[in-house]
Amino acid sequence: xxxxxxxxxxxxxxxxxxxxxxxxxxxxxxxxxxxxxxxxxxxxxxxxxxxxxxxxxxxxxxxxxxxxxxxxxxxxxxxxxxxxxxxxxxxxxxxxxxxxxxxxxxxxxxxxxxxxxxxxxxxxxxxxxxxxxxxxxxxxxxxxxxxxxxxxxxxxxxxxxxxxxxxxxxxxxxxxxxxxxxxxxxxxxxxxxxxxxxxxxxxxxxxxxxxxxxxxxxxxxxxxxxxxxxxxxxxxxxxxxxxxxxxxxxxxxxxxxxxxxxxxxxxxxxxxxxxxxxxxxxxxxxxxxxxxxxxxxxxxxxxxxxxxxxxxxxxxxxxxxxxxxxx
Amino acid sequence: xxxxxxxxxxxxxxxxxxxxxxxxxxxxxxxxxxxxxxxxxxxxxxxxxxxxxxxxxxxxxxxxxxxxxxxxxxxxxxxxxxxxxxxxxxxxxxxxxxxxxxxxxxxxxxxxxxxxxxxxxxxxxxxxxxxxxxxxxxxxxxxxxxxxxxxxxxxxxxxxxxxxxxxxxxxxxxxxxxxxxxxxxxxxxxxxxxxxxxxxxxxxxxxxxxxxxxxxxxxxxxxxxxxxxxxxxxxxxxxxxxxxxxxxxxxxxxxxxxxxxxxxxxxxxxxxxxxxxxxxxxxxxxxxxxxxxxxxxxxxxxxxxxxxxxxxxxxxxxxxxxxxxxx
Numbered sequence: 001x002x003x004x005x006x007x008x009x010x011x012x013x014x015x016x017x018x019x020x021x022x023x024x025x026x027x028x029x030x031x032x033x034x035x036x037x038x039x040x041x042x043x044x045x046x047x048x049x050x051x052x053x054x055x056x057x058x059x060x061x062x063x064x065x066x067x068x069x070x071x072x073x074x075x076x077x078x079x080x081x082x083x084x085x086x087x088x089x090x091x092x093x094x095x096x097x098x099x100x101x102x103x104x105x106x107x108x109x110x111x112x113x114x115x116x117x118x119x120x121x122x123x124x125x126x127x128x129x130x131x132x133x134x135x136x137x138x139x140x141x142x143x144x145x146x147x148x149x150x151x152x153x154x155x156x157x158x159x160x161x162x163x164x165x166x167x168x169x170x171x172x173x174x175x176x177x178x179x180x181x182x183x184x185x186x187x188x189x190x191x192x193x194x195x196x197x198x199x200x201x202x203x204x205x206x207x208x209x210x211x212x213x214x215x216x217x218x219x220x221x222x223x224x225x226x227x228x229x230x231x232x233x234x235x236x237x238x239x240x241x242x243x244x245x246x247x248x249x250x251x252x253x254x255x256x257x258x259x260x261x262x263x264x265x266x267x268x269x270x271x272x273x274x275x276x277x278x279x280x281x282x283x284x285x286x287x288x289x290x291x292x293x294x295x296x297x298x299x300x301x302x303x304x305x306x307x308x309x310x311x312x313x314x315x316x317x318x319x320x321x322x323x324x325x326x327x
Numbered sequence: 328x329x330x331x332x333x334x335x336x337x338x339x340x341x342x343x344x345x346x347x348x349x350x351x352x353x354x355x356x357x358x359x360x361x362x363x364x365x366x367x368x369x370x371x372x373x374x375x376x377x378x379x380x381x382x383x384x385x386x387x388x389x390x391x392x393x394x395x396x397x398x399x400x401x402x403x404x405x406x407x408x409x410x411x412x413x414x415x416x417x418x419x420x421x422x423x424x425x426x427x428x429x430x431x432x433x434x435x436x437x438x439x440x441x442x443x444x445x446x447x448x449x450x451x452x453x454x455x456x457x458x459x460x461x462x463x464x465x466x467x468x469x470x471x472x473x474x475x476x477x478x479x480x481x482x483x484x485x486x487x488x489x490x491x492x493x494x495x496x497x498x499x500x501x502x503x504x505x506x507x508x509x510x511x512x513x514x515x516x517x518x519x520x521x522x523x524x525x526x527x528x529x530x531x532x533x534x535x536x537x538x539x540x541x542x543x544x545x546x547x548x549x550x551x552x553x554x555x556x557x558x559x560x561x562x563x564x565x566x567x568x569x570x571x572x573x574x575x576x577x578x579x580x581x582x583x584x585x586x587x588x589x590x591x592x593x594x595x596x597x598x599x600x601x602x603x604x605x606x607x608x609x610x611x612x613x614x615x616x617x618x619x620x621x622x623x624x625x626x627x628x629x630x631x632x633x634x635x636x637x638x639x640x641x642x643x644x645x646x647x648x649x650x651x652x653x654x
Contacts, residue, residue, distance in 0.1 A: 006583075006604065008368055008505030008506070008513075009368075009503065009504060009505030009506060010503055010505075011366065011368055011503070011505055011515055013367075013368055013505065013583050013604065014583050014584065014601075014602065014603050014604030015602055015603060016603050017603075039338065040340075041335055041338055041340050102642070103641065103642075104640060104641025104642035104643075105641060106641050115445045118442045118445045118446060119445060119446055129641060176336065176337055176338070177336060178335030178336030178337075178338055178340065178646060178647065179335070179336060179640065179644055179645075179646045180640070180646070181640045181641055181646070182640070182641065183640055183641070183642050183644055186335075188338055256333075256340055256341050257341065274341075275341065275342055276341050276342060276343050276344075276603040276605055276608075277333065277340065277341030277605075278603055278604075278605065281603075313431060313506065313507065313508045313509070313510055314430065314431025314432060314433050314456060314508055314509065314510070315429070315430075315431035315510050316431075317506055317510055318506075319505060319506045319507070319508070320505065
């Protein structure tokens, strides 16, 4: 079982259990903890899959999108100016506006941005939504496909294209979807199906294969690795782990305790789900797996901060830590 | 097993498991889910125990404390003006100041208060700490006991008095402590020991027993039930459930998925711990248990909001719900 235990003083205080599937392209399932056939909702961890039709349709090329736009399309960002300004610039260049988005607004996680909004009596808009880059991608794809304005409807051409790509790379018929925080359908798959998809991205980024699919996969992985700050933001797990990995892995979190990793040099894809949905445990596990597969050193500060954090209280007094076990 | 399952569309997305112990004063363990002998850190759920020495020492009477002060001593509040102004008034009347506190400062959970601080370029102080009422109580007790300034040290007279009361009402020798978010030691006990302690509070509030201990227990339970808003705050689970219970139960949350209930009319004490520490699951379970023991109707809005919430996304679209099972 994959387990993350939180301690306080001499006591184990809380315990998280995780499911993990590790897939090697061309070989199959390498390792698993828990049942890799379990159906999961991958949430934001599969934004690089949701971005495939944007490239494969020719929409990205027509819109002149660069690596930074593609990284943002794969992002769960914290709504800092670096993120929102790029979304606005992108939409503007396409003759689109914030009002065309269907992700909804929420307060940005970036504290400085949030405080600036409070001070100016402002309100967040849809560009602050952590998924706004994905939605800019959906809108750009929609211009190419000529669909209606409600591009998050499950039977809209945009989402039909996303579902087709999702089923192709997971090599499964999706059993259905849930509606995500950003209103887009989030298609379900087995955990190993998601790991298999990530292994496909890894192989493509390592130069395996050719054609539109492999090219799109490679571009997205390299875009994420080249722009860690755009994929999440300062202090965030995805950003810090990708910066520490120095171009050797792309990682992506999803709500409710999901995390994936793409390791091109080993053609490995990792997918994990914490049963109870806890982000803190998903972050600890993905860091431990990057160490296990030789991408990060166990002493790497970014890895340690997630795997074995020194937990402190409001006066800075150390109260406990966490430990990961993969047994 | 006590279980809370979160759904999204047709899928079970995340699952929490809980341990529950229900104790009836004079009878013993009534029901349990999971191992009731498991050692847990009760965190803020036992603030009414930590407040016993404040009353039993005579300190509360000497300071002229009323029910509202006692409710605040048992609170994990959200730092709204109702909470912070009472703490300041209390400290001031004792010739004490915010600087005498040792809980540390954190941003108040109350959004309006937090935003007002941001707008005025202010910073939270220790009165905003959710435990500031408990610390006002510790400081008041300390004046009576004549201890040094570092009243959160585990061997300080204040914490020795707390430990003695804790071991007496749980009827266990505590195996030790962890340091809490507010820097006070948090003594461990078995889950059933905590339920037993809560049953003692329930019986005392129902008029069972006499003497300083029973009087103090009854005063604290009645203070919590009389001032639900002081115990937590607007929109918070403890407040809403106690308002719905209309004086028939006191409930209190603790960090890392702990919750207790005191039901005087049945002389019942309930203690629960969600294994992974999730607050959302602890809230769902305590609401379900209040329904199970006849305190709340299953259709009560406050109970339903925790047990079977309608979960919506950033555009207000319904995405899922939760279900509690006690099997």
